[in-house]
Amino acid sequence: MAEKHYASKRLAEKSNRILVYAILILVSVIWVLPFVYLIFQSFINIPSSKSFFPEAGNWTGQNYANLFNKDTPFFSWWINTFIIAFFTAALQTVLVLMTSYALSRLRFSGRQALMKLILILGMFPGFLGMLVIYYILKLLGLNTSVFSLILVYVASSAMSYYIAKGFFDTIPKSLDEAVLIDGGSKNTVFWQIILPLSKPIIIYTILVSFTGPWGDFMFGSYIRVAGGLQASQYTVAVGLQLLANEGHGLHDYGTFCAGAVLVSIPITALFFWLQRYYVEGIAGGAVKG
Amino acid sequence: MTKIQYLSLSKGERFLVNTGDFFKGIGTGFVNFFKGIPLALLKLWHKICAPFRTLKNAWVGGTWFTRGNFLIFGFSQFFHKEIFRGILYLLYEAVFIWFLIVIGVPNLAKLGTLGTFAGTSEFISDPSRGTTLSFVSGDNSFQILLYSIVTFLFIIIFIALWYFSIRDAKSLQDNIAVGRLSKNSQFFTDLTNKNYHTLLLAVPLVGLFAFTVIPVVFMIITGFTNYSNAHADLFDWVGFDNYGILFSGSGENSAVVTVFLRVLAWTLLWALIATFTNYFLGMVIALLINKKGIKLKKLWRTILILTIAVPQFVSLLLINRMLSNNGILTDLFVKWGWVKPSFSPFDNVLLARILIIVVNMWVGVPYTMLICSGILMNIPEDLYESARIDGASSFKMYTAITLPYMLFITFPYLLSQFVGNINNFNIIYLLSQGAPTFKSSGIIIPSSFGGNTVGETDLLITWIYKMSMIGDDKNYALACVLGLLVFIVIAILSLVFYGRSNSVKNEEDFQ
Known part of the structure; x- marks a missing residue:
């Protein structure tokens, strides 16, 4: 009797597990298929085919070749974006960590008010401010350069203190107190206690601020039109958006697919490499918020 | 109601009581928010007075x-x-x-x-330099x-x-x-x-x-000026005229109030559904991946992270393409005989809205999955252990342990997702562009309010975008008024919820 009970339970568990695997496989397929389609599309002669998988005679590298001709200087776009992303990541990470540390560990008058102010500022439709930001850039003489985006991204660093503050909140305060009692300054606490313990959140912040500029086309597009940027001055997001835009002269769907693949490869590689820290950072930070 | 009375209720009744309490709680939150205003003003008054006292002391008692x-x-x-x-x-x-x-x-x-002074420009004929x-x-x-x-x-x-x-x-x-x-x-x-x-x-x-x-x-x-394309260099103060235009409901602007209310309703509905569908689906997938005995955990997680790594606008443009008139998905549906050849999913309001929510799940679920699996690993295992000894089923454990724990901890995250969804520009702009338009259902919107491009799936934020950035009749001032109204709605909603959230109230407890 007992044996039979265990056997049926084991069977139930087994079928249960098979069901879970089936769901996971289905989920994976749903999530991956569009990207596989993107890769196939980038090798296809678009106008002649609508199939998922390119037919035998329909493979072409032309889309990738198109990326490097005069009208679509993809290489310049890529380098521009890389420079912007690199400096944004470096500066923004420092500022975000500084802000988060101050809001998490230090107690000063106006701290709560500042946090509420930032929360509220985040609710305004950001692009309505673009006119003003553009005007400020013009005053600084930066409006005709795509690299002014670095300034725009870095200036909003304080707005994204949220996750890193949550992470710092979970580090026990007794560590700080030990250092302060031994005569160390708060500066020592930050550099020698908190930062070494915060590797996941540091890498998370670098990753997020580095990948941000690759996908942001709003302000880039605004500067492109208002500042009259040359084609070689675009970022990848602005350029690819034009390639995908049917109303624009650059429109070419196959080239867009090829460009999208080339943009996604480095970022995906970066994510795979740093995945562990990303997960730890986002989980650790969101726990408290 | 005392604890004993509550425990003597049946399951259904308990659920009703809990639901009632939840909504009562929201009501109380609002009441407290407004009740708190006089006290806050009094505190403010004392705060304002304090510096003057300091100044007086510094002058009277100072060297x-x-x-x-x-x-x-x-x-x-x-x-x-x-x-x-x-x-x-x-x-x-x-x-x-x-x-x-x-x-x-x-x-x-x-x-x-x-x-x-509007500035002048005139041609001056100068014999030595020609006309300048x-x-x-x-x-x-x-x-x-x-x-x-x-x-x-x-x-x-x-x-x-x-x-x-x-x-x-x-x-x-x-x-x-x-x-x-x-x-x-x-x-x-x-x-x-x-x-x-x-x-x-x-x-x-x-x-x-x-x-x-x-x-x-x-x-x-x-919002209190008439800054628009027609008044680009010189504009004037107009007081509350813009608010009047928005709510007057007369003349060519008669449809604006209706459109505003419809867009607002859809925006709130969308934010609510989008936040919760993402949250629950993300949590379910995280639970499945973290289930004991499931192998290749890292592989499943990695596959989903792939979608985070690819820039969002690329995935959205791709989906848009697949769903467009000649896209691979619509072609497939035509081939299977589900739809007519001229079919576009963005012609039908309900279909378009459902589609946007589904695509949003595709885009957003991996994030929630990541966050949830991080937190799931942190739930103390002994809670489940004792529940199992008491003979709880896995569903019971989910509703009694996992869900309350997750909701408690991720409340601030949920709130920020909700706000983010109200202002979720990308998904609408890149996917439907607001289609189907209000024009197709016979509502005429004046061009200073975005004209014929405004549609049933537009959120307030994309509507504002169309008013201020697109077309020849850009009306920045009206867009600002609308932006301010959106902001006030979100700010009150989220300050009420934010103040009620335990993780904010008990900030110091965590450290």
């Missing part, structure tokens, strides 16, 4: 060194070995006076009219308004620093009176200790004020 600070910033500090602090104070005063003379006063003088275009630039209302706002900001900082400098001088005097002498290096010691926050926050806050606060203030104030 002439201290009183010198009323006129010259850092005066007392210079004579008491606080040179660096003194220099910083004085430097700001000098910069402020220069700014006021060069930029502040000329622009503030024109703030009342926002400029009247002589151009005299006129007033620029945009610039006058912006500079005035900056000047006001400078004045506020000036008053604050004036106060701080006097307060510092008074406490310096008091310290000297009891024999505590200051020294120059104290300034730097304080900067890494007592005043460490000023060192850390200085640069981020300058950025925040220059690129976020000033634009937002500008936006709010522009």
Whole structure:
């Protein structure tokens, strides 16, 4: 009797597990298929085919070749974006960590008010401010350069203190107190206690601020039109958006697919490499918020 | 109701009571929010009074060194070995006076009219140089308004620093009176200790004020002008006229109120559904992956992370393409005979809305999955252990342990997702562009409100975008009014919920 009970339970568990695997496989397929389609599309002669998988005679590298001709200087776009992303990541990470540390560990008058102010500022439709930001850039003489985006991204660093503050909140305060009692300054606490313990959140912040500029086309597009940027001055997001835009002269769907693949490869590689820290950072930070 | 009474209820009744409590809680939240206003005002009044008392003390009980600070910033500090602090104070005063003379006063003088001179250009025939275009630039209302706002900001900082400098001088005097002498290096010691926050926050806050606060203030104030394509260089104050136009409901603007309410309703509905579908699906997938005995956990997680790594606008443009008239998905549906060849999913309101929510799940679920699996691993295992010993089913464990724990911990995240979804520009802009339009259901929207491009799936944010950035009849002022209204709705909603959230109330408990 007992044996039979265990056997049926084991069977139930087994079928249960098979069901879970089936769901996971289905989920994976749903999530991956569009990207596989993107890769196939980038090798296809678009106008002649609508199939998922390119037919035998329909493979072409032309889309990738198109990326490097005069009208679509993809290489310049890529380098521009890389420079912007690199400096944004470096500066923004420092500022975000500084802000988060101050809001998490230090107690000063106006701290709560500042946090509420930032929360509220985040609710305004950001692009309505673009006119003003553009005007400020013009005053600084930066409006005709795509690299002014670095300034725009870095200036909003304080707005994204949220996750890193949550992470710092979970580090026990007794560590700080030990250092302060031994005569160390708060500066020592930050550099020698908190930062070494915060590797996941540091890498998370670098990753997020580095990948941000690759996908942001709003302000880039605004500067492109208002500042009259040359084609070689675009970022990848602005350029690819034009390639995908049917109303624009650059429109070419196959080239867009090829460009999208080339943009996604480095970022995906970066994510795979740093995945562990990303997960730890986002989980650790969101726990408290 | 006492605990005993509650426990004696049946399951269904308990559910009803809980649901009732939940909504009562929201009501109470609102009531408390507004009830709290008088008390907050009283507190504010005391806060406002305190500095004046300090100033009075500094003047009445101060030495002439201290009183010198009323006129010259850092005066007392210079004579008491606080040179660096003194220099910083004085430097700001000098910069402020220069700014006021060069930029502040000329622009503030024109703030009342926002400029009247439109500028001239005429051809001048000069025998020696031929015909040249002589151009005299006129007033620029945009610039006058912006500079005035900056000047006001400078004045506020000036008053604050004036106060701080006097307060510092008074406490310096008091310290000297009891024999505590200051020294120059104290300034730097304080900067890494007592005043460490000023060192850390200085640069981020300058950025925040220059690129976020000033634009937002500008936006709010522009709502009271007629800044638009028709008045691009010179615009005027119009008071509450823009609010009147929005809610008048007469003439060519008669449809605007209807459209506003419909867009607002859809925006809130969308934010609610999008937040919760993402959250629950993300949690379910995280639970499945973290289930005991499931192998290749890392592989499943990695596959989903792939979608985070690919820039969002790429995935959205791709999906848009697949769903468009000749896209691979629509072709497939036509082939299977589900739809007619001319089919476009964005012709039907309900279908378009469902589709947007589904695609949003595809885009957003991996994030929630990541967050949830991080937190799931942190739930103490002994909770499940004791539940299992008591014979709880896995469903019971989910509803009694996992779900409450997750909701409690991720509440701030959920709130920020909700706000983010209200302002989720990308998904609508790249996927449906608002289609199907209101025009197709016979509602005519004036061109200053975005005209025929506005549609049933537009969120408030994309509507504002169409009003202010697209077309020949851009009306920035009206867009600002709408933006402010959106903001007020979100701000009240989220401050009410934010104040109720346990993780905010008990911030110190976590450390």
